[in-house]
Amino acid sequence: MQRGVSHWNTDASQPLAHASxxxxxxxxxxxxxxxTAIISVGPPRSxxxxxxxxxxxxxxxxxxxxxxxxxxxxxxxxxxxxxxxxxxxxxxxxxxxxxxxxxxxxxxxxxxxxxxxxxxxxxxxxxxxxxxxxxxxxxxxxxxxxxxxxxxxxxxxxxxxxxxxxxxxxxxQAQEPWLIEFTSGTTGLPKPALLHHTGMINSSRWVAERMDVSPDDRWLNFLPLFYVAGGVIANFAALQAGATQVLLPFEPGACLRAIESERCSLFIAPATILRMLLEHADLTSTDLRTLRLITTGGMRCPPELFRMAEQAFRVHLTAMYGQTEACGIVAQSRPDDDVHDRAETVGQPLPHVELAIVEPESGDRVGSGQDGEIRVRGYQVCAGYLGMPEATAATIDADGWLHTGDLGALDERGYLRIGGRLKEMINRAGVKIAPAEVEELLASHPKVAEVAVLGLPDAKWGEVVGAAVRPHAGSVPTEAELTAFCRRHLAPFKTPRHWLFLEEIPRTISGKVEREKVRKLLSACIRCTWGVTIVPEIFAIIPAASSRMRAMDEPFQWASKAASSR
Known part of the structure; x- marks a missing residue:
């Protein structure tokens, strides 16, 4: 780590594997x-x-x-x-x-x-x-x-x-491209990234090492194989460690049953799936004693959810950060890291990964602990986008740095904290607001299960903050309640001005929030004369409109799943 500057030098103490x-x-x-390499839960089991x-x-x-x-x-x-x-x-x-x-x-x-x-x-x-x-x-x-x-x-x-x-x-040859993965496309059209053997084999190898995977482990893999996390990271990490991979499509109850029946010891899960497992009725009756580790990745995991999962599963959680264009994983915490580091950061970069935090416009490195764009360089950077030289040049510069478009901060020890997407920053009259900061606060509210925060056009301020909230089952937070909560902990301009309450927050199959879909729902909002945000044909106010003032503090009728997936 370069003192005073957010730059992590390559750790080359362990050799790269030059293997296909x-x-x-x-x-x-x-x-x-x-x-046993693979157990397919089935049916039929094999x-x-x-x-x-x-x-x-x-x-x-x-x-x-x-x-x-x-x-x-x-x-x-x-x-x-x-x-x-x-x-x-x-x-x-x-x-x-x-x-x-x-x-x-x-x-x-x-x-x-x-x-x-x-x-x-x-x-x-x-x-x-x-x-x-x-x-x-x-x-x-x-x-x-x-x-x-x-x-x-x-x-x-x-x-x-x-x-x-x-x-x-x-x-x-190990350096040859092999896998073509279309990026998630949450902010634009998906692009076909060319991933090479060297990147995938070494990235998954270091993941297995950070998770202390051994031949005695049984790795539950319910992540979609058509994405890097399931088909590359979990799959190749288990393979190289000699562990048994327990394979099944994701369904919360089936996964809990598989942990018990197949005596699974670890798995990787994004925050969305962790929530689904935690909220499943069978969780408390499932024998989870064989579990020793859960790693979360794919999106930011709110610290509150992180700690809830550790308590419920009675294991240590670690976190990882990566990108398709980086052949999987860039940084990952260890099971023996301090609980604060495991909950608040994604650990240190993997071996042979060079990482810097820069000011996006100038490319200058920022000071330790300061926010900026995450850029990485090393063996793991993909060969570019197939047939898209201009898009490749815009993402991977002439010096080999991958411009991730993600925001983060690196402390003096090289621990990386993730802060959301650069393109997701909200610009309110020239003041930048990070959605992740507001999301993290709202996720700590006892009535909030999930939240997505983004910017909405505003004639006066340019953009203002909007929030889509999924409440915990049986909870009925109100706009006034959450607004007051935010104002106690955030600057007024960071407090959401528009609210939606949903049964489901639209997500991609990989679990990432479909922000454009959420933005369209929020943009469709109309402001009623009594100040409550509703969406035509999606929301209804309870009680009747004649009790307008009282309606401000009454619960909404939650949007249907069909409406949230429009």
Whole structure:
């Protein structure tokens, strides 16, 4: 750490692994041959050893090479299954590029992604959804001249048996791009980031080290495999540590049951999922004694929620920070860090990661503890956006620094505190307001479960603060109550001027707040003569309008889930 300046120098005391994903799988199969690599909770429940996983991946690679050439791109459009992982490793061994697609993706978005990367093949989910998904592909196929092959996982056995046993695998270099991940697109159109083997293998390796993962661990992985957190970080960290990965799609009750029945010891979860688990009726009756660690990431976790989760699960929580363009994780705290550091920061940067906090406009480094844009440099920075040189140059500068667009502060010890997105800063008459500061305060209110804060256009001030709130079940906070709470702890100009109370805050599949959707809901608000913010067709005031003054302190009728997802 450079004293007095927010700059973390690269820690190169441990060597980088110059290995491909296929190399990592092969090494794990040699070291942990007959140990259990994957447990699929099902139904039906199934298990696979490390050697079995490698053998199946080889068969998949041979089948892929019978239809595709190294360097071409194939897509996976399916939920979490063991076959998903086998195909993923098969693609790596075959020297192909992989495009994971959200199974909830609409046909229009699917066509955009497949066309954008020039995908030549796609594998779709098995079961009752398979026919509908194949039909969707058929509807858009005329837009995809490069798409040659569509395979259903219902025909998986026949597919992996179609390869030649004498097929030789290509040599895959560790620095080659392999995974094409579309960014979340919470502030704009998703962009296809090119992630390379070196970045993914080393980033996940350091994650396993920070979490003290061992072959004795059982890692519950319910994160979507089509995102970096599930398909790369959790998956490859468990693989390289020789731990067993317990795989299932996310559903709170099913996850709690899996912790008990499969004796899971750790998992990664964004704050949204932590809340869902904490609020589930089965939590108190579930045997959680095998759990030893939970790591949260993907978004800021309010300190109050962090401490609630530690108490409920009776384990230490750690936090991580990363970005798709950084091949996953940039910084992560350790289980033995001080509780304040674990709750308030995301720990120190991973090995071989250089990190600086800068003034966004000038690029000058700020002082220790001061807020600025987080920029990172090192092995983990992606190869850019596929076919988008201008967007790449705007994100990764000539000196190799990745401009994350995230706000943060670095203390003298190198512990990183996250402060939200640069583009989310609210500009009220030239004064910058960080939504994260207001969100953190409101999240500490006993009646508030979740909150999203953002700027809304205002004729006088340019922008003013708006807040969308999801209350705790059975709680009925009012606008007046929360406004008074904010004014006790914040400057008046930081206090939200517009409020919405929702059953659900709109989020992406990865759990990030869909701020544009929230902004549209807030912007649709009208200001009634008695001062209560309502949304036409979404909210109703209780009691009747004749009691206008009394209505100011009465609860709203919460928005329906359908309304919040518009």
């Amino acid at each position: 994903v296929g190399d990592a799988l092969r090494s794990a199969a040699e070291r942990r041959r007959d140990a 298990e696979c050893t490390f050697s079995g996983l490698y053998s199946n991946a080889e068969r998949a690679a041979r089948a892929l090479l019978a239809s595709f050439q190294p360097g071409e791109c194939v897509a996976i459009w399916a939920p979490n299954t063991p076959e998903w992982l086998v195909l993923q490793y098969g693609v790596a061994l075959a020297g192909l590029h992989l495009l994971p697609v959200n199974p909830a993706c609409a046909a229009r978005d699917l066509a955009h992604q497949l066309g954008r990367v020039g995908a030549v093949g796609i594998f779709v989910a098995a079961g009752h959804r398979s026919a509908a998904m194949i039909e969707q592909v058929a509807q858009i196929r005329h837009e995809l001249p490069k798409l040659r092959k569509v395979v259903s996982f219902s025909d998986w056995t026949a597919f992996i048996e179609s390869g030649s046993p004498t097929e030789r695998f290509p040599t895959v």
